[in-house]
Amino acid sequence: MADAALRLTSLAQELLGAPLPVRVRAWDGSESGPPGAPVLVVKHRRALRRLLWKPGELGLARAWVAGELDIEGDLYEALDLMAGLIWERGDGTGERVHPVRDPKLRAAARGLLRLAGPWPPPPPPPEEVRGRAGTRHSKRRDKAAISHHYDVGNDFYALVLGPSMVYSCAYWEDGGTLEDAQRDKLDLVCRKLALKEGDRLLDVGCGWGSMAIHAAREYGARVTGVTLSVEQAAFARKRIAEEGLTDRIEIRVQDYRDVRDGPYDAISSIGMAEHVGAVRYREYADDLYALLRPGGRLLNHQIARRPEKDESAYHVDEFIDAYVFPDGELAPLGRTLATLEEAGFEARDVEALREHYALTLRRWVANLEADWPGAVRMTSPGRARVWRLYMAASALSFEHNKIGVNQILAVRPEEDGASRLPLRARAWTADAGA
Template sequence: MAASSPRRAAGLVDELGRLLLGAPIPLSVRCWDGSASVVDGAPTLVVRHRRALRRLVYAPGELGLARAYVSGDLDIEGDIYSALSFPDRMPARPELRLDRRALARLAGPLLRLGVVGPPPAPPPEEARLSGIRHSLGRDRRAIRHHYDVGNDFYRVLLGPSLVYSCAYFPEPAATLEQAQEAKLDLVCRKLDLRPGMRLLDVGCGWGSLALHAAARYGTSVTGVTISAAQAELATRRVAEAGLSELVEIRLQDYREVVDGPFDAIASVGMAEHVGLAQLPLYAARLHVLLRPGGRLLNHAIACGPAAGPDRPDPGSFLTRYVFPDGELQPLATHVRILEEAGFEVADVEALRRHYALTCRAWVSNLERRWDEAVRLSSPGRARVWRLYLAGSALAFEGHRVGVNQVLAIKPGSPGHDRLPLTRPDWSRRAVERAQGPGDGAA
C-alpha cells in the first residue's frame, strides 16, 4: 500500500474514515479541492462537494453516506464490489456509524473547510411514509415508491424476462434469461400445475409467472399486485400474448381477494413486504384461499437466524431508499408461521447463491446501459439501484442473507398426498426448458 501525502479535504476524509471503521480507509480518495490520497490498486472514493461531509455530520452513519452517494455528492470510481466489500474483510464488520463526541473533535477542520452549515435537503428519491405500518394505504405507498418508477427503467434493469426475483441458474455460465426461465418453470413444477387448474399469483409483478403458467401449463391464473405500473404493463403483456382468456391481472391487495378457492398459490418475492406482525394474517389468508390438497410456494428473502426478526431501521439505506417498511425474517419464522396457519411444509430449497448471481447480472445490465437508465428514471434513482443491487450481491455471497422456496400443502384431501415418496427432481425439467431444444439438455 502506497499513499500520497494527503492535504486539506482528503486528510479530513481519511480521518472520518478511521472514525467510521476503526482503521484507515482501504480506498483512494479524491476531493473537491484537488486533494487526494492514493491506495495502489484500490477503487477511488470521489468527494465531489463539501456537502457530502455535511450530510455525514447531520446523519453520522449509513444514512448520511447513502444521501451523499444518491445525490451525487459522493461517488465511486472503479469496481463497486471491491469498494463495498472491504468491511467484510475486516476482523470485525464495522457498524458504519460515527460517534458524535469523536466527530466533535474534528470541528476545527470541518469549519475551516466550510463543511459546517445548514443541513442539506435529502435527495428526492428518499421515501418518508406516514400512517399505520402495513395498512392497505401505507403498503400501497411503499410499493409505489419502489415499483412505480418506470416500466421502461425496469426493462433495462431486469432484461426481457421482466422478472424481479431470484433466478435459478442451471449452471453459472447460464444467461439471466435462461435462469429466469428455469426459475419460472421450477415454481410451476413444484406447484404441479396442469390444464384447468386455478393459480393465484400473489404479488404478480409484470406478469411473467402468470404468462409462463398459462402458456406452458394451460393454467388459469389470477395475478394481483398493488403497483399500478405493474398491473398496466402485465395486462398489456397478457393481451399481446393472446392469453386474456386464461390470465387476469388485478390491481388488488391479497387481503382483498375473495374468489377462492384456488388450486395453487405462488408468492414470489412478496412476503418481504408483509412485515412480521402481519405474517400470521398473510399465512392464514392464503390458507383460506387455497383448496384442500392445494400447494403454496412461498419464495422469500430471509435474514440469518442469529440476526433474529428484522425491524425496519428508519436510518438505513434500504428503508429510506429501497424498500420502505420491508422486513426480513429468518427461514424458521416463515416455516413456523405457515405451520401455525395449518399448512404442512413439504419441501424447502435454499437459493442464496442463485440470488448473488442474479444481482450481479442486474448490476451488469444497469452499468451497461447506464445513460439510458438515468434518462428513464433519474440519476439518483439509478444510483440507488446500483448501490442496492451490488450490496445485495455481496450480502448473499457473504451469507448475511439468504432466499428460500418453501413448498407447503393444505391438508384435508386425498390429493394432499400426491407428492412422490422420494424428493422429486424438480430442477430437471426447469433446466431443460431454460436450455431449449438442441442445447444439450439431458
C-alpha cells in the same frame, strides 16, 4: 483549503481507529490513500455534512444518491472494503459508541466539522421516502410503498431486468443467460406446484405477468394475478393480450387481503412476502391457507435474513427503508416456516437459492451500467444511483451469506391428513432431468 484528501483520510483514521482501505479524491483535486485501491471521490463538502448530521449508512447513502460521493474502480471491491465504515462502532462490550460522545475522538470530530464547511446540512435527496401516512402495513400505506418502488417506470425495469421482466432470483445453470435462468425459475415453480391443465393458480404479487404467462402458456393453468402497482398491471395486461392468453389470465390491481374468490388449486408468491411485515405475516399465511383447496400447494419464494442473538435489537436497514423498499422487512427462515405451520400448512420442501440471487443481481447491475444514460433519462440521476448501489450491495450480502433466499413448498393437507405428494422428495427436479 489545500490537500483536503490528506486531511480527510487522517481524520477518518483517527475516528475509525484504522486507515481508510480506499483511496480518496477530494473536491479540491487532491488524493490520498493506498495506490491502486478503488477511489472514493468526495465531490463536495456537503457529503461530510450529511455524514455528520446522520452518522452511518443513511448519511453515506444520501451523499451517494445526491451525487456528492462516487466510486472509481471496481464498485463491488470498493463496497467490500468499506463495509465497516460506519460512524457508530462497537467498543468491544456490545455497546455502540458515537465519536462525538467519546472524549478520545472529539478532537477528530471537530476537525471533520471544520472540513465539512458551514451548516446546516442539505435536505435529503428527493428520492428519499418521507412523510409516510397511516399505520405500518395498512392497505393504504402498503399501496404507497409498492408504488414508490414499482411505479418507477416500465421502461426502466425493462432496461434492468431484460426481456424476461422477472424481478426475483433466477435459477442458474453454468453458461446460461439471464433469460434462460428466469425461464427455468418460473418452470421450477410450476413443477413444484404440480400445475396441470385447468388448474386455478393465484399469483400473489404478479409483477409484470411473467409467472402468469408461463403457467398459462406452458401448463394450461387459469391464472389470477394480483398487484398493487398500476403500472405493472397495465404492462402485464398488454403482454397477455399479445400472447393471446386473455381467456386464461386475469390481472387485478388488488391487495391479496381482498381476494375472496377461492378456492385455488395452487398459489405462487414470488418475492412478495418481504413486503408483508412481521405484524401481518400470520394474517398473510392465514389468508393464503383459506384461499387454497384441501390438497392445494403454496410456493413461497422469499428473501430471509440471518437470526439475531437478540431479536428485539433487530433494526431495519436504513438505506433500504428510505430509498428502496419502504416498510419492507426480512424475517429468518425459521420464523417464516413456523408461521406457515401455525396457519395449518405442512412444509414439504425448502430450497436455498442464495448464490443464484447474487448472480442475478450482478447481471441486473451490468444491464444498468450498460445503458446508464438511458437509465438516468428514464428516471433521474438519483434514482439510477439508488438502484446501482442497492443491487451491488445486495449481491455482496448474498455472496457473504448475510442474507439468503428460499423457496418453501407447503401444502394445505386434505381432511384425512393426506398430502397427495410423491413419496420421493423433489420429484420435480427428476422430471426436469436434473
